[in-house]
Amino acid sequence: DQQVKQNSPSLSVQEGRISILNCDYTNSMFDYFLWYKKYPAEGPTFLISISSIKDKNEDGRFTVFLNKSAKHLSLHIVPSQPGDSAVYFCAAPANAGGTSYGKLTFGQGTILTVHP
């Protein structure tokens, strides 16, 4: 059962515009969410995170929004740049609400392409 879902396999945007990547989750016990970015031939790298006690976290061009009632989070990239073209994964701790953190459950990923 996929507890973290990214239903859009791909997204294409123009340079300078906003990119919005979406993620839905089913486990209301998740208390922390992370976004990872992956370039071809490289491992994923941590991008930004958000605690469930917040509804927004911003880091430069990247902002993550959390809507707990809808069990939905989104990553906004403004303005988008060609170098942002990558696969983006959302993730949450696998043992939600428990004490054994460290394991992450990932969404399927969304391929973002930013055109010059």
Place this chain on the structure above:
Amino acid sequence: DADVTQTPRNRITKTGKRIMLECSQTKGHDRMYWYRQDPGLGLRLIYYSFDVKDINKGEISDGYSVSRQAQAKFSLSLESAIPNQTALYFCATSVSDRADTDTQYFGPGTRLTVL
């Protein structure tokens, strides 16, 4: 130098062969993980280890085994490879036992093809 290294980077093997993928890290982290990535399925956890004497199964451990030889080394073995184990494999490390600081650091991946 990379903090998390994986060898080999690419491997083609035949059904029934034994394969070992190796991971080394210089970050000094206690926690290490093995994931596989398949198209449309994201990253799925195979095994994880919270210290040298601690090994745990992830969500898809069948057909795999691991060995934590030292804090810095965590190997994944396929005892008898089968074609549906063709995937991209990632090793990762982390230091914390708190979700809000538990960023994982990934190696570059090993692309494994089983014919």
